[in-house]
Amino acid sequence: MKHIVIIGNGISGITAARNIRKRSDFRITVISSETKHFYSRTALMYLYMGHMKYENIKPYEDNFWKKNKIDLVFDHVDQVDTISKSLQLKSGNQFAFDQLIIASGSTSNKFGWPGQNLTGVQGLYSYQDLETMEQHTNKVKHAVIVGGGLIGVEMAEMLLSRKIEVTFLVREKEFWNNVLPIKEANLISRHLRTHHVDLKLETELKEITGDEHGRVNAVLTNKGETIPCQFLGLAVGVSPNINFLSNAGIEVKKGVLVNEFLETNIPDIYAVGDCVERIYDLSGRRNIEQVWYTGRMMGEVVAQTICGDKTKYEPGPWFNSAKFFDIEYQTYGRVSNELKPDEQDFYWEHADETKAMHLVWYTNSNAFKGINVFGIRLRHECFDRWLREGRTIQYVLLHLSEANFDPEFFNRYEAQIVSGVIAKYPAVKMEINA
Amino acid sequence: MPNGMRVIKLVGLGLFVTGFVIFNTLFFNATYVLTESVIEDTFRDSAKASLFLQSSSTMLNQKDGSVFSFVSDLKKIFESANQNQFGIYGITQEEVLDLVARSGKKFSIASVDSLYVGADEVSVFKRKSFKDYGSWLDGREFSSPEELQNQLLGVVEKIRTYAIINQVGFDRYQVKDLTYSITKASAISPVKANSSLYLFLTFGFCILGALLYILPKLQLPVGIKNNGIFFNVMKSTGWLGIFTGTWLIAFYFVLYFFPEYMTNWVSMVDPISKALNGNEAGRFFLYGFIYTICILVMGGRMIIHYRHSKYQILRTTSVMFFQTAFAFLIPEVLVRLNKPYFDFKNIWPLDYSFFFDSRLKELTSNGTLGLFMLGWGMALIIIAVPVFVYFFGKRWYCSWVCGCGGLAETLGDPYRQLSNKSVKAWNVERWMIHGVLAFAIVMTAGVIYTYWSGSSWVLFFDSYQLREVYGAFIGAGFAGVVGTGFYPLMGNRVWCRFGCPLAAYLGIIQRFKSRFRITTNGGQCISCGNCSTYCEMGIDVRWYAQRGQNIVRSSCVGCGVCSAVCPRGVLNLEVKEEAGRFGKPILIGNNHIKLVE
Structure with a gap:
C-alpha cells in the first residue's frame, strides 16, 4: 500500500491527510514537532486570554486519528532524502515514503534589529x-x-x-x-x-x-x-519554514516552489500551505499566501491529486476574515488599499464607529470587484456566486439584503448604504429603483 | 477598568458575601418552643392534635436552641404516638389466638364479628380493619391452626403499618408535613420578629451587591468579553466553583428532602407571600422567590454582557418576563383568588404532575377556568410544541420561555463552557434523555390509568410507587439537585441536556420536522473552537462549521451564543424552508473540488 507522509500537522497538512483518508486506504503518516495533535493555530490567542483551554482548540478528539488510521508522529524532520525517498528524523529514526507532502508552515520574521535575540x-x-x-x-x-x-x-x-x-x-x-x-x-x-x-x-x-x-x-x-x-x-510577517530542505534538492526561493498541481520539481513530492511559493501567476494573488483558508484549499487539492484525480490549485474568489478587538471583518473579492484608476467605490460608516462597508466596482463595466465589511456579517455563498457570475454593482446592491448574515433582530443598514451609493453615483441608480 | 469602577465592584462583592453569610447563619439562628397553641394551629385533625399533645408532654414549652435536636425530638413524639395507637388499636396476640380457637382449621370472617362485639370506637376500628385486610382469608382451610395463626399475624402486621398509621396515627407523609409546619410555627427567631429587616440584610444585600458588581461592566466596550474565564476559580471549576456547586447541591437536598430544617429561611418571605397570595410562605414559595431574583439579577448581567446583540437582549428579557409573570406572580394571584395554582407556560412532561389525580380533580372541579387550564395544558402539549418547533425550533421554549432554561441562561451563563463536548457524552445524553422521556410517559400512563380505573396496580407496577420514584429521582434529584447544583461542575444545562423529557420531545420534532437550523457561512470557519466551547448543550458546533455544514441537532436550544462568540461571523440561527436543511457541506474554496462524505 502506498505510504503518504505529510510534514506538518497544521490546517494544510491535516486537511490533506483527512481528504486522502476519505478517498483512499493509503497509509498516512503525519509528522510534527510542534504538537502531538492538530490544533487551530488561529485560536492560540484565545488560550492566552483564557477564553479556551488547549483541549478546546483541538478540532478533533484525540481518538479521531486512530479511528481514521492516520498515524501521528511527534518528531522533527531534519532532512529529506529525495533519492532514497526517506526522511531523517531528529530522534534518529528514518522514515520511508512513497509520496511526500510538505506542509511545514512559517516562521516569524526578524529583520536583523540590534537586540532582537534578547529575552522577551x-x-x-x-x-x-x-x-x-x-x-x-x-x-x-x-x-x-x-x-x-x-x-x-x-x-x-x-x-x-x-x-x-x-x-x-x-x-x-x-x-x-x-x-x-x-x-x-x-x-x-x-x-x-x-x-x-x-x-x-x-x-x-x-x-x-x-x-x-x-x-x-x-x-x-x-x-x-x-x-x-x-x-x-x-x-x-512570517516566512516559509523551509530551512530543513536546504540540501534536499527541492527547488526553493522564499518558499517551496510548486506548479499548479502543487508539485515540486521532484516527482512524488508536493507542498501545500504557508510554506509554498507558486511559480505561476494567479491574477490578483501573491505567490506566497499565508492564510488559513488557502492552506485548507491546498490540502483538499493535493489530496484529490494524490488519490488519482489530478486537480489544479484554482482558488475561487478571494475571501478572508479577521477580528480586531470587537470589530469583525470580512472581505470578498478584491478591495485594494488604493483605488485603481479604473475603479469606483463607496464607503459607508455607521456613527457608532464599529460598522462600515466598502464596495468597489469597475467604472466602465460596473462589474462588482470586492467588498470590505466591518461589524456586519455577510453571506460568503452570495458573494462567491456573484463574483463568479461577474455581477454588476447594481445587482449586488439590489440583492444586498439577501447577503446579510447578521443574527435575527439586528439593525439593518442596506437601505442606508444603497441610498448612499445612489446619492454619490446617480448613474448607478437605474435598476435599483425598478 | 478605571479604579473607581473597581472599588464599586469590590464593594458589591463585599455586600454580596455579607448577605450570603447572614443568610447561611440564619439557618441555625432560632430557638424552638413547642406550645399547645402551635399544635392547635398546625393540626387540621383535632383527634390527632390531642394524640400528639398527649405524647409531647416532655417536650412541651421546653426551649431548644438547635433545629436538629428539635426535629429529632418531634420525630420521637410521632413515633411514641404511633406506639400508643398500636397499643389501643393493634390486634393483640391473645385476640389472634382467640380467633384461631374460634375458627379451627377453616377461617371464617364471621369470627371477627363475634370477637369484637362492642359499638365502641376501638371495636369498630378493629372489626373494620380486620375485614379490610383479612377478608381474603375467609373460608380458607389450613393444614394446622399454627398455619392459620401465621396468616393472621401477617394481617395484623398490615393493619399496623397501613390502617393504624394512616387513620389514627401518623404515616410518613404526615410526619414529614407536620414536622415541617410544627418546626416553622415553633421557631422563635429574630427573623420572624423582624422579617423585613432580615430580608434586606440577606436578599437586599445580595441583590445590591450583585448589581454593584455587575453594573460597572457597562464601562467596558461592547462585545464578547470572555477574558480570563478559564483562569477564574468560579468559572473553571476551581475551589470557588466546587464550593458553589456543593452549596447548591446541599440547598436542593434540604429543600426537597429535609425542608423542616430550613423553616427560618421560609419565615423570611412570609410577608411577601401574604401580600401575594394571602397565606404564609411554603418552602416552594421561598424557592420560587429566590429563583425569580436569580433570573432577574443575572438576566441583567446577561443583557449587559451581550448588549451588542439584540437577539440576546430580547431572549433574556423574555425569560425574565416569563419567570416573573407566568411562573411566579400569576400562580400566586390565582391562589389568592381561590383558583388552582397554575403555571401557564409549564408543559407536560416537564410538568410531570400535570396528569396526577389530585391535579386533574382540582382542575375539573374549578369551573370554566379549571377546564380552560386543563385544555390549555393539553393544547401546549399537542399543538404548541409541534407547531412552534416547526416554525422556530425548540428555542421558542427552551431559551425563551422555560423556567429551567431561564435559570440556565442567566444564573448559569457563567458556566456554559463547562459542558462536555465529547462524542461519548453525546452518546450518554441520547440514551439518558430519551430514557427519561420513556419513563415519564410510562409513569403518566400509569397515573392516568389509575385515575380512570381507580386501581393503582397497572400490569406489573404500582402507579403510586412509580410516580413517587419519578418525583424523587427525576423531579427533585435530577432536575433540582443535579440540574442546578452541577452548574459549576458540568455546565448550566445538565438537566436540559441529559434529563428533561420535554426537551427530548421538542428535540425529536426539531431534528425531524422543523425549519430551524444553524447555518454555516460558507468557508469562513477557522476551526478556533469558540462555538463548541461556549455551547452549553455540549454540541461540537465546530465539527459542522469547519465542513461548511448546517448544524441540525435535536439538543440545540437556540441560545445563539455560538453565533455571538464566533470571531469570524460564521454561524447564524435561521428559519428557512425545510429543503436544504440537511445536505452536503458547502465549503466554498477551490474549483473542481469534489465533496466526499
Whole structure:
C-alpha cells in the first residue's frame, strides 16, 4: 500500500491527510514537532486570554486519528532524502515514503534589529511561541508590539487582556494600511485607541536594548523615542519554514516552489500551505499566501491529486476574515488599499464607529470587484456566486439584503448604504429603483 | 477598568458575601418552643392534635436552641404516638389466638364479628380493619391452626403499618408535613420578629451587591468579553466553583428532602407571600422567590454582557418576563383568588404532575377556568410544541420561555463552557434523555390509568410507587439537585441536556420536522473552537462549521451564543424552508473540488 507522509500537522497538512483518508486506504503518516495533535493555530490567542483551554482548540478528539488510521508522529524532520525517498528524523529514526507532502508552515520574521535575540523578544506563530509568551509576559507592565498586521493586533488584544499596557508601532499611516484602504485602516486605528492601545503610527523599530540579564528593557524608534518595556512582540510577517530542505534538492526561493498541481520539481513530492511559493501567476494573488483558508484549499487539492484525480490549485474568489478587538471583518473579492484608476467605490460608516462597508466596482463595466465589511456579517455563498457570475454593482446592491448574515433582530443598514451609493453615483441608480 | 469602577465592584462583592453569610447563619439562628397553641394551629385533625399533645408532654414549652435536636425530638413524639395507637388499636396476640380457637382449621370472617362485639370506637376500628385486610382469608382451610395463626399475624402486621398509621396515627407523609409546619410555627427567631429587616440584610444585600458588581461592566466596550474565564476559580471549576456547586447541591437536598430544617429561611418571605397570595410562605414559595431574583439579577448581567446583540437582549428579557409573570406572580394571584395554582407556560412532561389525580380533580372541579387550564395544558402539549418547533425550533421554549432554561441562561451563563463536548457524552445524553422521556410517559400512563380505573396496580407496577420514584429521582434529584447544583461542575444545562423529557420531545420534532437550523457561512470557519466551547448543550458546533455544514441537532436550544462568540461571523440561527436543511457541506474554496462524505 502506498505510504503518504505529510510534514506538518497544521490546517494544510491535516486537511490533506483527512481528504486522502476519505478517498483512499493509503497509509498516512503525519509528522510534527510542534504538537502531538492538530490544533487551530488561529485560536492560540484565545488560550492566552483564557477564553479556551488547549483541549478546546483541538478540532478533533484525540481518538479521531486512530479511528481514521492516520498515524501521528511527534518528531522533527531534519532532512529529506529525495533519492532514497526517506526522511531523517531528529530522534534518529528514518522514515520511508512513497509520496511526500510538505506542509511545514512559517516562521516569524526578524529583520536583523540590534537586540532582537534578547529575552522577551518574540513573534507569535507556534504553540511554542505561545508558551514562551506566557512565560515572558508574567508580571510585565508594559509591552511594545511592532508590525501593523493581524498578528500584531492579536498580540495587543492578548496582552491587554492580562492588563499589560501596550504600545503598538505601525510603519504605515494607519493600522494595516498596506492592505486596508485608508478609511477602514483609520476606523480600526480609532477602535484600537478606544481599547487603550497606545498606537504610534508611521513609526518603526530601530533598536532593542536589554538589561544586565539579557532581557529587553526598552526599544528605540526611528523617531528617536525610547519606550521602556519588558516585552516586545514582533509581528512583522512570517516566512516559509523551509530551512530543513536546504540540501534536499527541492527547488526553493522564499518558499517551496510548486506548479499548479502543487508539485515540486521532484516527482512524488508536493507542498501545500504557508510554506509554498507558486511559480505561476494567479491574477490578483501573491505567490506566497499565508492564510488559513488557502492552506485548507491546498490540502483538499493535493489530496484529490494524490488519490488519482489530478486537480489544479484554482482558488475561487478571494475571501478572508479577521477580528480586531470587537470589530469583525470580512472581505470578498478584491478591495485594494488604493483605488485603481479604473475603479469606483463607496464607503459607508455607521456613527457608532464599529460598522462600515466598502464596495468597489469597475467604472466602465460596473462589474462588482470586492467588498470590505466591518461589524456586519455577510453571506460568503452570495458573494462567491456573484463574483463568479461577474455581477454588476447594481445587482449586488439590489440583492444586498439577501447577503446579510447578521443574527435575527439586528439593525439593518442596506437601505442606508444603497441610498448612499445612489446619492454619490446617480448613474448607478437605474435598476435599483425598478 | 478605571479604579473607581473597581472599588464599586469590590464593594458589591463585599455586600454580596455579607448577605450570603447572614443568610447561611440564619439557618441555625432560632430557638424552638413547642406550645399547645402551635399544635392547635398546625393540626387540621383535632383527634390527632390531642394524640400528639398527649405524647409531647416532655417536650412541651421546653426551649431548644438547635433545629436538629428539635426535629429529632418531634420525630420521637410521632413515633411514641404511633406506639400508643398500636397499643389501643393493634390486634393483640391473645385476640389472634382467640380467633384461631374460634375458627379451627377453616377461617371464617364471621369470627371477627363475634370477637369484637362492642359499638365502641376501638371495636369498630378493629372489626373494620380486620375485614379490610383479612377478608381474603375467609373460608380458607389450613393444614394446622399454627398455619392459620401465621396468616393472621401477617394481617395484623398490615393493619399496623397501613390502617393504624394512616387513620389514627401518623404515616410518613404526615410526619414529614407536620414536622415541617410544627418546626416553622415553633421557631422563635429574630427573623420572624423582624422579617423585613432580615430580608434586606440577606436578599437586599445580595441583590445590591450583585448589581454593584455587575453594573460597572457597562464601562467596558461592547462585545464578547470572555477574558480570563478559564483562569477564574468560579468559572473553571476551581475551589470557588466546587464550593458553589456543593452549596447548591446541599440547598436542593434540604429543600426537597429535609425542608423542616430550613423553616427560618421560609419565615423570611412570609410577608411577601401574604401580600401575594394571602397565606404564609411554603418552602416552594421561598424557592420560587429566590429563583425569580436569580433570573432577574443575572438576566441583567446577561443583557449587559451581550448588549451588542439584540437577539440576546430580547431572549433574556423574555425569560425574565416569563419567570416573573407566568411562573411566579400569576400562580400566586390565582391562589389568592381561590383558583388552582397554575403555571401557564409549564408543559407536560416537564410538568410531570400535570396528569396526577389530585391535579386533574382540582382542575375539573374549578369551573370554566379549571377546564380552560386543563385544555390549555393539553393544547401546549399537542399543538404548541409541534407547531412552534416547526416554525422556530425548540428555542421558542427552551431559551425563551422555560423556567429551567431561564435559570440556565442567566444564573448559569457563567458556566456554559463547562459542558462536555465529547462524542461519548453525546452518546450518554441520547440514551439518558430519551430514557427519561420513556419513563415519564410510562409513569403518566400509569397515573392516568389509575385515575380512570381507580386501581393503582397497572400490569406489573404500582402507579403510586412509580410516580413517587419519578418525583424523587427525576423531579427533585435530577432536575433540582443535579440540574442546578452541577452548574459549576458540568455546565448550566445538565438537566436540559441529559434529563428533561420535554426537551427530548421538542428535540425529536426539531431534528425531524422543523425549519430551524444553524447555518454555516460558507468557508469562513477557522476551526478556533469558540462555538463548541461556549455551547452549553455540549454540541461540537465546530465539527459542522469547519465542513461548511448546517448544524441540525435535536439538543440545540437556540441560545445563539455560538453565533455571538464566533470571531469570524460564521454561524447564524435561521428559519428557512425545510429543503436544504440537511445536505452536503458547502465549503466554498477551490474549483473542481469534489465533496466526499
